Amino acid sequence: MRLGLGLGLCGKRFSRKKFDSDYQAVLDFATSEGDTLPSANQQILQNQVVLSLKDKGLWNKKDAFGLFATDGNVDFALICWKRLIKMTAFNSPSFTTNGGIDGGGTAYIDTKFKSATDAVNYLLNDAGCSVNVGTTTPSGDVIVGNIERNDGGIRIKQKSNADSELNSFSFPTTTDYQNGGNLHIDRINSTQVVLKGEDGIETVTSNSTTLASNPALIFRLGGGSYGNGNIKTFSARSSFTDQEKNDYNTIINTYLNAI
Amino acid sequence: MEVLKANIQQYEALQGFANGNHIIDFSLDADDNYIIGKQVLTDDNFIEVRKSLQELEIINYKPKEEEI
Numbered sequence: 012m013r014l015g016l017g018l019g020l021c022g023k024r025f026s027r028k029k030f031d032s033d034y035q036a037v038l039d040f041a042t043s044e045g046d047t048l049p050s051a052n053q054q055i056l057q058n059q060v061v062l063s064l065k066d067k068g069l070w071n072k073k074d075a076f077g078l079f080a081t082d083g084n085v086d087f088a089l090i091c092w093k094r095l096i097k098m099t100a101f102n103s104p105s106f107t108t109n110g111g112i113d114g115g116g117t118a119y120i121d122t123k124f125k126s127a128t129d130a131v132n133y134l135l136n137d138a139g140c141s142v143n144v145g146t147t148t149p150s151g152d153v154i155v156g157n158i159e160r161n162d163g164g165i166r167i168k169q170k171s172n173a174d175s176e177l178n179s180f181s182f183p184t185t186t187d188y189q190n191g192g193n194l195h196i197d198r199i200n201s202t203q204v205v206l207k208g209e210d211g212i213e214t215v216t217s218n219s220t221t222l223a224s225n226p227a228l229i230f231r232l233g234g235g236s237y238g239n240g241n242i243k244t245f246s247a248r249s250s251f252t253d254q255e256k257n258d259y260n261t262i263i264n265t266y267l268n269a270i
Numbered sequence: 271m272e273v274l275k276a277n278i279q280q281y282e283a284l285q286g287f288a289n290g291n292h293i294i295d296f297s298l299d300a301d302d303n304y305i306i307g308k309q310v311l312t313d314d315n316f317i318e319v320r321k322s323l324q325e326l327e328i329i330n331y332k333p334k335e336e337e338i
Contacts, residue, residue, distance in 0.1 A: 100315075102295060195310075
């Protein structure tokens, strides 16, 4: 009798510790929304993403984090894991199980992240954004933008001779991000922005101006520029060091290679 | 690329239609037509207004000139 009770309590204790509390909160939020959860195996992998980000000190640098590559449904994919809100899908971006979300036509995603009002870690002179994207054609264009150009937003283009912006007016870049993978843009001080893709790193002089009062949009810039690319992750955060970007790449690539 | 064009009545009826966190949002092309991508036609989130979406005119997309 005593032995039986002991085993039972032991089992309950293990079940409570199954997932990190922040990942469990994502699952609980999704359940409350009626979303289709990822498979049991993928939940273990996603929990490991959170644990690894915490282990490297990256989780607490983020203000927004979306993991679009999942075998949950599109509504699960649209959850911001840091804010526990749903991003909004406009005009039917295409979702593929484990493949992330594709733009095309006039489709875009509103991340609901307004740096002027929502940011805690993302600051005027210490800010960054990371995305994981697929390869694209030279005509592939906007990955992240804002409805207002040159209004202090985030701008990442996957394009030759692109322009970019981060808390500033736009500036030209030579980084084209055509190889896809993990792309980072970081404002490391009031005058410098670092762009890092899978095939290089570039430091650009750009004076910070303001934070954005409009939300960061995926696959849309201004009134009429849309992207045709593919996105698997999005995060807005404080700036990363180069080592932190490498750590982040390893965590995300480990997950993507496992699904 | 082909897109769907709405007249003013169609635009007013469909603009902002929402099913949860899935929303219809027309934009303006180079000729100031209200346009939207064709993928909305097969999105089950918009099945309630699919018939109205199917009545939109198919035109070739003329993007607005890109600003910097």
